[in-house]
Amino acid sequence: MFLRNFLIDARYAQIAVLFTLIALGITVFNFDIPVWHAGGVLCAALIMQALCARLVHVPFDWRSPVITAASLTLLLRTDHPGWSLLAGGLAIASKFVLRVNGKHIFNPANFAIAALALGASGVWISPGQWGAAGWFAISLAALGLIVTGKAKRWDVSLMYLGSFAAILIGRALWYGDPLAIPFHQLQSGSLLIFAFFMISDPMTTPDARPARLIHAVLTAAVGAFIVFDFYRADGVILALILTAPLVPILDRFFPADRARWRASKEPQYA
Amino acid sequence: MRKVLKPLAATATAIALMWAAPHAAAFCGFYVAKANADLFNEASKVVMARDGNRTVITMVNDYQGDPTEFAMVIPTPVVLQESQINIGKKSTVDHLDAYTAPRLVEYHDPDPCREVEFLKRSRVQTAMAPAAPMAMADSAEGLGVTIEAEYTIGEYDIVILSATESDGLQTWLDREGYQVPPKARSVLASYIAQDMKFFVAKVNLEQQARLGGEFLRPIQLAFEHDRFMLPIRLGTVNAKDKQDLILYTLTRKGRVESTNYRTAKIPTDMDLPLFLKSDEEFGRFYKAMYAKTAEREGPSTILEYAWDMSWCDPCAADPLSQAQLRELGAFWIGRNGGASTGSASQIIAPQPRPGGQARDAFVTRLHVRYDAASFPEDLKFQETGDRQNFQGRYVMRNPFKGDLNCPAGADYARDLQNRFEREATQLASLTGWDVSEIRQKMRDAGQTPPTVPKIDKQPWWEELWNK
Incomplete structure (x- = not known):
C-alpha cells in the first residue's frame, strides 16, 4: 500500500529528498539548525493544516505541511522559536486563505519566508551555506527526481535555472567579468532548492506549459533585478512572491487541466 | 594578556566560580595565550561598522617597505567627500584584534580523591544555584578619467576618481605612479x-615626516550604500x-x-597537550589548524x-570602550552616552560575564584565505x-600531580591515559602533524600518564549499603 502510494504520489519522493538534504546539511555541512526550529515549523505547519482542514471540511493531509516544514527548515533561520512557529503557521494559513479560482496563489514556504524576511529582524536566509559540494549533492537529488518522474514540473525548474544562468552570464559578459563569476553565483544551494522545491510547486505554477515557461523566465528576471539592484541576497525567493499573483492571469490566457497530486475531484489544499 | 591583568582575571574567575555552580566552572578557566592576526604575515585587517546602509570601513595595512612605493586603489560605491575620510588609530584595531583572537585557557584538575567528597557535598548547592549566563585634471579628462576630488589627509594624498573606461584609468594610474x-x-x-568610484591614496612624504610617523595609520571611510x-x-x-584577510x-x-x-x-573547545602552552607554540598550532581548516x-x-x-569569557583582552567603538565607526553609540568619554585605560578588568558597561555592538571576526x-x-x-556567542577557545588541562591512592584516583589515572591519547590524536587530525611526534613532545614536556594505583575495590553491595 505504502509502495503504491509512493509510486503514485510524488510528494513521498520529495519528502525523502528534503529530509536527506536536511540530514546532509546537519552532518556534513554543519548547518546550525536548532531542534526547536525544525520542530517548531513542523508542529506549527501540521497543527495549522489540521485546523484549516477542519474549518473548510476537507480531510487532513500530512504530506504537504511536512514538505513545507522541510523547506522552511532548510532555507529559513530564526533567532527565536516564536518566529519558527509563526513561519510554519503563516505558510499553511496562506494556502487556505489566499486563493483564486480554487487554487492557492503562493507557495506556502515562499510566502512565509518573504513575509518574515521582509518584516522581522530575527529572521534571515543563509544563501551561502551549501558551498560547491552541497550544490553538487542537491543537483544529484534534483536529477534523481527528474529521472524518476517525481518532479512533475521539471520544465519550470530547468527553464528557471536556464534563464537565470543566461542573465548572470550575460551580465558578466557585459561587465567584462571572467565567466568564473557567474558560475560561482550559480553554485548556490539555495538557488537549486528554490528551483526544484519552490517555484516548481505544481499547485502554484500555471496549468499550461507555455504559461509555466513564461512565468519561470519572469521570476528569474525579477530575481536577478532584486539581487543586483537592491543588493538583497534573498532576492531570488522574494521574486516569486511578486510574480505569483500573475499565475491566475496566465491561467486565464493559457487554459489547461489543473495539476493534482492524486486522482480526486476535491479542492486541493496541498 | 598584559601581565598586570592576570591576577585580576584570576580573581574575577575565582569570584565567578564561587557564584556559579561547580558544573558551570567547565566554561570558565584561566586565559593563557592568544593567536592574534600578526601570526599571519601580510594579513589585511579590515573593520566594518554597519547599521542600516551606513558603513564605516577601517583599513589597516602592515606595509613595511619604502613609503614612496606605497599606493592603494579601492573601489567605492560613492564619491567620498573630505569629511567622509578619516585617519584612525592602529592601536584600537589591534585592541579589537586581541579581543577577538582565538584563545587558550588553562585548568588544573582537582584532586580526584577529594573531588568525590566535594561533589557529594555540593550537589544540593548545585541544584539551588542559578546557572550564570555563559556564554574592519585636465589630461585626465582626455583619458575618460574624472578627478572628483583631491585631499591631503594625515600622511596620505588622496584622489577620488570616476572613470568611463578602464584603459584610460589604467594609463592615468600608471602616469601618476600607481603601479597597477x-x-x-x-x-x-x-x-x-x-x-x-575609485579611492586612490599615496603617502605624502612631507606630511609623514612632519607627523614623525614610522608606520602608516589606518584609513577610514564613511558612506551610505545598500x-x-x-x-x-x-x-x-x-x-x-x-x-589572508x-x-x-x-x-x-x-x-x-x-x-x-x-x-x-x-x-573550537578542544583539549590540547600541555607543550602548546607558550604564545609561540599556541600560535604555531593555530596557524597549522587554520591552514588545515581552510x-x-x-x-x-x-x-x-x-x-x-x-x-x-574568557577575555583575551578587555572589551572595547564606547569611545573606542566610536573610533572604529560604531556611530550609533551615543556621543555622550554612558562612559563614552572614558578612555580604554578606564576599563578595569576583563569581564567574564554580563554586567558592567553594556555596549550596543555585536562583533564578528571572519578570516578568509583567498586567491x-x-x-x-x-x-x-x-x-x-x-x-x-562563538569563540575559538582551546583548553589545556593540567593533570593532578598528587597522591592518587584511592578508588577514584585509580579511575582518574586510567582516564588520564585515554585523555592524553585523545589529545594527541585530535591535535594530529586538526593540524596534520605527525601523531608520533606529538606523543614524543608530550613525553618531553612531562605529560605522561601516572601509573594506576592498585586499589582493592570495595564490592558494590558494600557501597550500596554503606557497610
Whole structure:
C-alpha cells in the first residue's frame, strides 16, 4: 500500500529528498539548525493544516505541511522559536486563505519566508551555506527526481535555472567579468532548492506549459533585478512572491487541466 | 594578556566560580595565550561598522617597505567627500584584534580523591544555584578619467576618481605612479561598469615626516550604500600566493555572514597537550589548524569570533570602550552616552560575564584565505539576527600531580591515559602533524600518564549499603 502510494504520489519522493538534504546539511555541512526550529515549523505547519482542514471540511493531509516544514527548515533561520512557529503557521494559513479560482496563489514556504524576511529582524536566509559540494549533492537529488518522474514540473525548474544562468552570464559578459563569476553565483544551494522545491510547486505554477515557461523566465528576471539592484541576497525567493499573483492571469490566457497530486475531484489544499 | 591583568582575571574567575555552580566552572578557566592576526604575515585587517546602509570601513595595512612605493586603489560605491575620510588609530584595531583572537585557557584538575567528597557535598548547592549566563585634471579628462576630488589627509594624498573606461584609468594610474598590474584592466572595467568610484591614496612624504610617523595609520571611510561588500578582486590580480584577510564587523542586530561564500566555524573547545602552552607554540598550532581548516572547507569565510561586545569569557583582552567603538565607526553609540568619554585605560578588568558597561555592538571576526581562483567574486555580506556567542577557545588541562591512592584516583589515572591519547590524536587530525611526534613532545614536556594505583575495590553491595 505504502509502495503504491509512493509510486503514485510524488510528494513521498520529495519528502525523502528534503529530509536527506536536511540530514546532509546537519552532518556534513554543519548547518546550525536548532531542534526547536525544525520542530517548531513542523508542529506549527501540521497543527495549522489540521485546523484549516477542519474549518473548510476537507480531510487532513500530512504530506504537504511536512514538505513545507522541510523547506522552511532548510532555507529559513530564526533567532527565536516564536518566529519558527509563526513561519510554519503563516505558510499553511496562506494556502487556505489566499486563493483564486480554487487554487492557492503562493507557495506556502515562499510566502512565509518573504513575509518574515521582509518584516522581522530575527529572521534571515543563509544563501551561502551549501558551498560547491552541497550544490553538487542537491543537483544529484534534483536529477534523481527528474529521472524518476517525481518532479512533475521539471520544465519550470530547468527553464528557471536556464534563464537565470543566461542573465548572470550575460551580465558578466557585459561587465567584462571572467565567466568564473557567474558560475560561482550559480553554485548556490539555495538557488537549486528554490528551483526544484519552490517555484516548481505544481499547485502554484500555471496549468499550461507555455504559461509555466513564461512565468519561470519572469521570476528569474525579477530575481536577478532584486539581487543586483537592491543588493538583497534573498532576492531570488522574494521574486516569486511578486510574480505569483500573475499565475491566475496566465491561467486565464493559457487554459489547461489543473495539476493534482492524486486522482480526486476535491479542492486541493496541498 | 598584559601581565598586570592576570591576577585580576584570576580573581574575577575565582569570584565567578564561587557564584556559579561547580558544573558551570567547565566554561570558565584561566586565559593563557592568544593567536592574534600578526601570526599571519601580510594579513589585511579590515573593520566594518554597519547599521542600516551606513558603513564605516577601517583599513589597516602592515606595509613595511619604502613609503614612496606605497599606493592603494579601492573601489567605492560613492564619491567620498573630505569629511567622509578619516585617519584612525592602529592601536584600537589591534585592541579589537586581541579581543577577538582565538584563545587558550588553562585548568588544573582537582584532586580526584577529594573531588568525590566535594561533589557529594555540593550537589544540593548545585541544584539551588542559578546557572550564570555563559556564554574592519585636465589630461585626465582626455583619458575618460574624472578627478572628483583631491585631499591631503594625515600622511596620505588622496584622489577620488570616476572613470568611463578602464584603459584610460589604467594609463592615468600608471602616469601618476600607481603601479597597477596590466591584468587588473578587466577588473577595473568591471567596477567601472558597475558605476563604482575609485579611492586612490599615496603617502605624502612631507606630511609623514612632519607627523614623525614610522608606520602608516589606518584609513577610514564613511558612506551610505545598500551594498554590504568588500572588494577583493583587485588584490588577487597579481598575487602569487593565497592572501589572508581578517574582517571584524561591528553591528547591532547580530552575526555577519557572507552571502556568496560558505561560512564555516573554526574547530573550537578542544583539549590540547600541555607543550602548546607558550604564545609561540599556541600560535604555531593555530596557524597549522587554520591552514588545515581552510583547506578542508574549500572557498569559505571562517568564523573565529562572534560575541556581544559587552562582555567576554574568557577575555583575551578587555572589551572595547564606547569611545573606542566610536573610533572604529560604531556611530550609533551615543556621543555622550554612558562612559563614552572614558578612555580604554578606564576599563578595569576583563569581564567574564554580563554586567558592567553594556555596549550596543555585536562583533564578528571572519578570516578568509583567498586567491583569484577560489574567490572569483568580491565578498558580499549580510547581517543576521543570530546573537549566539562563538569563540575559538582551546583548553589545556593540567593533570593532578598528587597522591592518587584511592578508588577514584585509580579511575582518574586510567582516564588520564585515554585523555592524553585523545589529545594527541585530535591535535594530529586538526593540524596534520605527525601523531608520533606529538606523543614524543608530550613525553618531553612531562605529560605522561601516572601509573594506576592498585586499589582493592570495595564490592558494590558494600557501597550500596554503606557497610
